[in-house]
Amino acid sequence: MEFARVGFRGTLPGTRPARRLVAIPAVLLVLLAGGCAERNPDPVPAEAATPSSTVDLSTLPEATTFGRTPRAPRDPDPQGTTDGVVLRVEQDIAVYDSVRGKAIARLPARQFKSPTWVPIVAERGDWARVLLPSRPNGSTGWVRADSDRVHKARSRHVVNVDVDARRLVVLEDGREIGSWKVGVGKEDSPTPLGRTFILASIRETVTDYSPIILPLGTHSETFTTYGGGPGTVALHGWPDPGVFGTASSDGCVRVPADALSLLRSLPLGTLVRLR
Template sequence: MTARTRSARTTPAPRRVLGCARSSLLAGGLAALLAGCGGGALPPAPAAESAAPAPVGQADRVDLTGLPAASTFGDIDSAGTDPAPDAATDGVVLRVERDVAVHGTPGGPAFAKLPAMQLGNPTWVPVIARHADWAQVLLPSRPNSSSGWIRVGPANPVTQARTPYRVDVDVDAKRLVVREGDREIGAWTVGVGSPDSPTPRGRTYLMAAIEETVTDFSPIILPLGTHSETFNSYGGGPGTVALHGWPDPAVFGEEASDGCVRVPPDALRLLSTLPLGTLVLLQ
């Protein structure tokens, strides 16, 4: 189906980014995530576990000049494809502290650069494979399920952490489950994309958190590292699919959105406390 622009408000262009540093959860432990950043009494931020120290390898001295940005606004056909789009991970996530080169294979040519920020939020991406001092990560750019390899070393400073959380969305059953390890800590009936604009499937992640101050359908928007395969834009934005609330509970259990996942208020409160980079399985 040919992608097209959607002018409706399913997922508007980002307005004001939440003031609290969501990366502090992963880099420093117990800092507040959203509590106090929007006037709402949200649950306290969970702690992420420290991952093993990054192995130090030979410096990656790639010239980033001229490389396209692997951002939610990007379209990089040369990116690799996620080799296991239905699989869970071990929860390791990487904070990209400055723009870094993304390679097609460990040691291979760079095809893009991963920016240190996405939609005004620090970039955290899930690790889906390791090879020596290389990490394969999911990318937020089009096409969906894009991936690439980042060298972990002194020339590519990254912060590693491990989140125990995972979000599972059964699109057909219209059910969202939040898991902490093997334990289910929340489950809800949700709204998903219509047959004409379905919710994309595959492995993605929580990319950003945005406080919505212009429209009132959701106090917080949680963009994912995936896009509509029907629309190339939502309200002027890049067509980024998100988890968000909706004022009319009649949409929960229905196929009525333009691809985003609409969640009840208590689900949104819990989802808003999860670390950036947390894996989301859309199945």
């Protein structure tokens, strides 16, 4: 794990949250993974927005891989990078459409039974703009980063996937530490482009094509569902090495075993750039 807590003035040494592998009930795992196997600088005004504690979170759509947040603003720089800062959601919080804007969604503390970590793509004062895991792809929102419901950390890693070249590269502090040919989506079910993140880490209990599945915060643009699930795109292994370097999946990124071994060690919330 390469997490370090950060304060508002920079990186501080601190604890490294343990990466959790969670066993998902068989029916849910089939819904998630079955399709991957084969288809079925503006200053911030002094006034604060309504705190999450006074917003009726139950009335807001949930920002999860199963949810839709149609009022969420789109990512302004889908091929951009970040400074590596990620936000841990300790308790459910409200997501806003702008600084001091309207509450548009609820970001829960857990995703697939894993703790919620989301990348910060912009900051203004005590506000942070984060990537969301919900549909439509590229959804973002603003949250209060000074709340006791959240804390910041930093991931030293970035995962770049060049879809046309069918190559995945892992960077650590800007330095390449691994590069592999991978399988990507077929022409009629392409891997969606844009920046996203590692949403969760799931131990496979249903099939044997990949011991670990790493769902991302993005979805197939072709299929509304994979086998009845939300159509979540993932990084995962594949037993047949012949798929690496080909466009052969329904949108997921199929990786070799040594790539998966490294990817599973990365912190949740780590930025993944599909381009």
